[in-house]
Amino acid sequence: MTSPIEIVNMSPEDYRNRKVALITGITGQDGSYLAELLIEKGYQVHGIIRRSSSFNTGRIEHLYKDAHENPKMRLHHGDLTDSTCLVHIISKVLPTEIYNLGAQSHVKVSFDMSEYTADVDAVGTLRLLDAIRTCGLAHLVRFYQASTSELYGKVAEIPQSETTPFYPRSPYGVAKMYAYWITINYREAYDMYACNGILFNHESPRRGRTFVTRKITCAVASIHLGKQECLYLGNLDAKRDWGHARDYVEGMWRMLQQETADDFVLATGEMHTVREFVEKSFKATGKTIRWEGSAEEEVGIDDEGVVRVRVDPAYYRPTEVELLLGQPAKANEKLGWKRKVTFDELVEEMVKADLVGVAAGDVFN
Numbered sequence: 495m496t497s498p499i500e501i502v503n504m505s506p507e508d509y510r511n512r513k514v515a516l517i518t519g520i521t522g523q524d525g526s527y528l529a530e531l532l533i534e535k536g537y538q539v540h541g542i543i544r545r546s547s548s549f550n551t552g553r554i555e556h557l558y559k560d561a562h563e564n565p566k567m568r569l570h571h572g573d574l575t576d577s578t579c580l581v582h583i584i585s586k587v588l589p590t591e592i593y594n595l596g597a598q599s600h601v602k603v604s605f606d607m608s609e610y611t612a613d614v615d616a617v618g619t620l621r622l623l624d625a626i627r628t629c630g631l632a633h634l635v636r637f638y639q640a641s642t643s644e645l646y647g648k649v650a651e652i653p654q655s656e657t658t659p660f661y662p663r664s665p666y667g668v669a670k671m672y673a674y675w676i677t678i679n680y681r682e683a684y685d686m687y688a689c690n691g692i693l694f695n696h697e698s699p700r701r702g703r704t705f706v707t708r709k710i711t712c713a714v715a716s717i718h719l720g721k722q723e724c725l726y727l728g729n730l731d732a733k734r735d736w737g738h739a740r741d742y743v744e745g746m747w748r749m750l751q752q753e754t755a756d757d758f759v760l761a762t763g764e765m766h767t768v769r770e771f772v773e774k775s776f777k778a779t780g781k782t783i784r785w786e787g788s789a790e791e792e793v794g795i796d797d798e799g800v801v802r803v804r805v806d807p808a809y810y811r812p813t814e815v816e817l818l819l820g821q822p823a824k825a826n827e828k829l830g831w832k833r834k835v836t837f838d839e840l841v842e843e844m845v846k847a848d849l850v851g852v853a854a855g856d857v858f859n
C-alpha cells in the first residue's frame with residue numbers, strides 16, 4: 495500500500511491513477527457486485543465490515559483470498575457509527591474513490607429502529623465525509639452516496655427525475671434525505687467530488703431475504719419443492735421500478751468517472767405491482783395464480799385450488815410509498831447508462847437461483 499509520505503509527493507493525477515476503492519456495505523447486495531466490477535476493472539478494493547458473532551461475508555466469499563497472496567480485496571473492521579475507525583481506515587487505505595453503500599437499508603425496520611437508522615444512514619454519511627476532510631483528502635477522493643427513490647415517497651409527479659421534489663415517508667427515507675443534502679453541501683462547501691446516485695429498487699439473487707422480491711422468490715422455490723405451503727405478504731398493490739443490481743453498480747462507477755460531480759437517477763422506467771411479481775415468480779415454476787377476495791381477505795390460489803398467497807397486515811407500513819417510477823434520461827444521456835436486464839429476466843434469474851439454493855438447503859444470505 496502507498497504510504498502518506500509518498501502521497502505528499504504525488505500529483506493529484508498520479509494519486510487518482512492508483513485506482514484504490516473503499517466500499518462501506520461491501521457485505522451487502524450492491525457491495526458484492528460493486529467489488530466484483532471494480533476488481534475486474536483493475537482496482538485494489540477495500541471494504542469495511544462490521545464485527546459479527548455470525549458469518550456475514552457470504553456474498554463476497556468468492557472474492558476473498560488470504561492476505562498473504564496479494565489479494566485484490568482487503569477487509570477492515572469498522573462501523574459508520576464510529577468516526578475514529580473511519581479516519582483510521584481512510585488514512586491507511588488512502589482511497590481514490592469511496593462508495594458509501596453501508597446502511598440500515600430496510601424501510602419497515604426503520605420504523606422500529608428509527609434512531610439507529612438515523613445514526614447510520616444520516617450521521618454515518620456525515621462522519622464519512624468528515625473523515626475524508628480530516629485525512630486531508632477532500633480534493634483527491636471521489637465520493638459516491640447511495641441515495642434512494644424512497645426520497646420521493648409520496649410522489650409529486652410521475653415519473654420521478656432528478657428535479658422531482660422529495661417527500662420521504664419513513665425514518666429510512668428521512669435519514670437518506672439528510673445524507674443526500676450533506677453530500678451536496680460538502681460538494682459545494684469544500685469543493686469535493688461527491689455524487690448522489692438516486693437509485694430505484696434493484697434486486698438479484700443476492701437481495702436480502704426480507705425485501706419483497708427475494709421473499710417471494712424464496713417462498714415460490716420452497717413451495718415448488720414442497721417445503722412451504724403458503725406465502726404471507728403485506729400490500730400487494732404497491733408499485734415499484736425494479737432493476738437488476740449488477741446493472742446499477744455499473745452506473746455508480748460511471749458517476750465517479752465524469753468531469754464534474756453530479757446527481758443521477760438510475761431506474762428502468764417501468765413499473766410493476768407486488769402482485770405481478772408474485773404471478774411472474776409462480777409462472778417461472780409452471781404455476782398460475784388467480785386472486786380472490788379483497789384487501790386483507792385477498793388470497794392467491796394455484797391451478798390445483800391450493801391457497802398459496804395470503805395477506806398479513808403485520809407487513810403493512812405505518813406510512814406507505816404506493817408507487818415509484820424512475821426517469822433515467824439524464825443517466826442515459828450523460829453516463830451512457832441503460833439497464834440491460836428486463837423485469838422478466840430478473841424474476842426468472844431470482845427464482846432459478848432460489849430453486850437451486852432451497853434444493854441444496856443452502857439459500858444465499
Ligand code: NDP
Pocket residue numbers: 518519520521522523524525542543544546550572573574575594595596597598599600614640641642643692693694695696697702
Ligand atoms: P444491503 O442491506 O444488502 O447492505 C447493506 C450493507 O450495509 C451491509 O453490508 C451491511 O453490513 C452494511 N451496514 C449496515 N449497518 C452498518 C453500519 N452501522 N456500519 C457499516 N456498515 C453497515 O443493501 P443494498 O446492498 O441493497 O443497498 C446498498 C445501499 O444502497 C444502501 O445504502 C441502501 O440503502 C441503498 N439503496 C438500495 C436500493 C436497493 O433497491 N437495493 C435502492 C436505493 C438505495 P452487514 O452485512 O453486516 O449487515
Ligand code: GDP
Pocket residue numbers: 601602644695704705706707709726727728729730732733734768809810811814815816
Ligand atoms: P422498499 O421499496 O425499499 O420498501 O422495498 P421492499 O422490497 O421492502 O418493499 C417493496 C414494496 O413491497 C413496499 O411497498 C412494501 O409495502 C411491499 N410489500 C408487500 N408485502 C411485503 C412483505 O411481505 N415484505 C416487504 N419487505 N415488503 C412488502
